Amino acid sequence: MTQPRIGITTSYSDGRQKVDHNYITAIESAGGLPLIVPMLQTQSAMESFATLLDGLVITGGPGLTRGIVGDLPQDLEPVDPIRDRTDTLIYEAMNEKPVLGICYGMQFINAQSGGTLYADTVNQLENTLMHSPKRGGEDHAVRVSSGSRLREIFSSPELTVNTYHIQSVAEVGQGLKVTAEGSDGVIEAVESIDGRMIGVQFHPERMLDNMLPLFHDFVEQCRRQG
DSSP states (O other), rough: OOOOOOEEOOEETTEEEEHHHHHHHHHHHHTTTTEEEOSSOOOOHHHHHHTTOOEEOOOSBBBBOOOOEEETTTTOBBBOOOHHHHHHHHHHTTTTSEEEEETHHHHHHHHHHHHEEEESSSHSTOOOOOOOGGTOOOEEEEEOOOOOOOHHOOOOSSEEEEEOOOEEEEOOOTTEEEEEEEEEOEEEEEEEETSSEOOOOOOOGGGGHHHHHHHHHHHHHHHHHO
């Protein structure tokens, strides 16, 4: 059976693209063929590249600067403009193909859909957990909404997830719905109403012993729609 071809976005700094190998492992382990999304300069070039793909993973990253409420804290670097442009080009080029957003990727999807983000969650929402290891954040439980893809994938109303973020979703973007929340009210997952996109605030690629079903589901969705 042909492997679905899954684009994977990268970080960018000092003229170099970089990607955590865990994303590659997750897609390959789920039966997909990972393809790194290059930093192209034009929409036409990115649309040509997108014809090679059956789906897209938008990976974690630094701080988004569009659609944010408040100012970025000193311990969160803003996204490089070149990565921001590339992510926007490939996102727009995917048309009706499946997209999985992870951490920054979920926030990016929300911002692209007209939603807003807390620039510094713990300092803007009362009684929230620490959500970044460098600030003392730890694994925690999230409640999964009935009728959501996450609930269908894991068959559980609760998941234990890791946490590697400072920003989080404030106002949910158009066409999206909240499908998981932490006990502190922080939004931990969103899905598009049409079922094409899913975003998670945690990093499932770092918890494959428990989270591989999420990647299996995504790769199979890409296979069906490819």
